[in-house]
Amino acid sequence: MGRIPCCEKDNVKRGQWTPEEDNKLSSYIAQHGTRNWRLIPKNAGLQRCGKSCRLRWTNYLRPDLKHGEFSESEEQTIVKLHSVVGNRQWSLIAAQLPGRTDNDVKNHWNTKLKKKLSGMGIDPVTHKPFSHLMAEIATTLRPPQVAHLAEAALGCFKDEMLHLLTKKRIDFVGPATPAISGDPRVAYNADANVNDDKEDTIQKIKMGLSRAIMQEPNNDKAWTMMGPTGEPSDGLAGMCDMYPAAGDGFRYGGTAYGNDGEGSAWSQSLCTGSTCTGGAADQHGSGTHEKGEDDDGEEAEGGKAARKGDTSMFGSDCVLWDLSDDLMNPIV
């Protein structure tokens, strides 16, 4: 037996609400409150399901709702909380944003923020760099299994990458050299990226991954948490610290990412894998904690070494994360 429907679907209207319907619902609720949603449409003279009325009210008609653009600080809050609670607690995130609904937050995340992070080469699920995830796969597994698993993992963010590579130009701040072609983020640094062939791109990604697989594990240069001006953050375990950024461009850690000269001027240090939930934990697997960070959140040798800037990805003015040299070097 199936679930009992919340209402007779044949007798209810669906789809977009008209202003007249909104008025009826709003005025009814203003007089009688929101008790018993099942009775509300009948009493208010609406051909709608009670559930539909409730959603319309909670997501759109409630007088305390904000309907404008999300502010910088609201975006910061969403990213910060998402890095901790993941996709499972939209209502919790929305509760921290007065006037925003979970639906608002979810939509904004799916349409804007996810792409912003992807555009920065950061996996929006784990809040870690794509390259780092690849490196994790490469260094925690051995062939032949690694080849299959790596392929599968690659598929997870291949579409995102291809979208960025073929649809959107992203101008990163930093040296303009496309020398490190093994890293996917560099592929769309060049002006000529629009001409990149999709298959060629996939091939490059695969080559970088294959090369990493062939190397010994080298996690001691794992990416590290940095403050807004490049100084190391305290690296609070279990929390991703947000830093207000000076200057333009989308910032994540100490690196500014311009987005055609405009974009959010906010920043975030990188979230440690230990705090990510949901799919993040699944992808990391157990026992893959960063060598650059101890279990209690303190940085170990690798993190300290990375902060010296010797292997910074984009140059001295933009320290973000450090990776195995093998992933950074050009594929010969």
Next chain:
DNA sequence: AAACCCAGCAACCGCTATGGG
């Protein structure tokens, strides 16, 4: 000008939690 594509958003679906009888 028409066709097509795509991003954004409102609304819906279906599952789970909760509370009352």
Next chain:
DNA sequence: ACCCATAGCGGTTGCTGGGTT
């Protein structure tokens, strides 16, 4: 303790309008 109605929630769908070809 159980059942049922309702509310809450996250995931997904599909419409719409703007931009591009």
